[in-house]
Amino acid sequence: MNFHTRKWIKPEDLNPNGTLFGGRLLEWIDEEAALYAIIQLENPRTVTKFMSEINFKSSATKGDIIEIGLEATAFGNSSLTLSCEVRNKMTHEVIITIDKIIMVSLGEDxxxxxxxxxxxxxxxxRLAK
Known part of the structure; x- marks a missing residue:
């Protein structure tokens, strides 16, 4: 798993319980998956098709630093399947795992x-070619 992106948890990222809002984390994961797939498939018209069960294992609080990891697990005809893990750099705990995120390359149509x-x-x- 490659961990490329880190996020610093700020007050606007928290839910009423004072922990990281799950919707904010899913937004970050979706954006990271899209960026990864766009670069791999060399197509800016790449979209999220599917996310499997999301398993929240722990959380993060204000001031924590988290990192988002992605790994390509399969290539389809027009798709790229990824798995994801997010971990808390401060507590060393896994926050969330997603077994399958499917990104699809689209044409202009x-x-x-x-x-x-x-x-x-x-x-x-690619640059060496």
Whole structure:
């Protein structure tokens, strides 16, 4: 799992219980998954199709730093499947796991578009070509 993004929990990220609001965390995860998929599939028209069961295991509070990890688990014809884990850097606890996030590459017509990818590519390798 690659952890690329960190977030600092601020007062506006909290729920009435004083812990990280789950909706805010899901927003961050969805954005991170989209960015990851757009870069991998080289298509800015990539959207979220599906998120499997979301398992909240712990939380975070104001001042905590969390990091979002993603891992590609499968390539479809027009899709990329990811798994996700978010962990609290302060408490070393896993906050949430999502087994399956499916991102789909779209054409200009808004319909799924084959991407031709079969494995993870790194930008440094693309630049070397």
């Amino acid at each position: 808004g319909k799924p578009k084959p991407h031709g990818k079969t494995e993870i590519e790194f930008v440094k390798d």
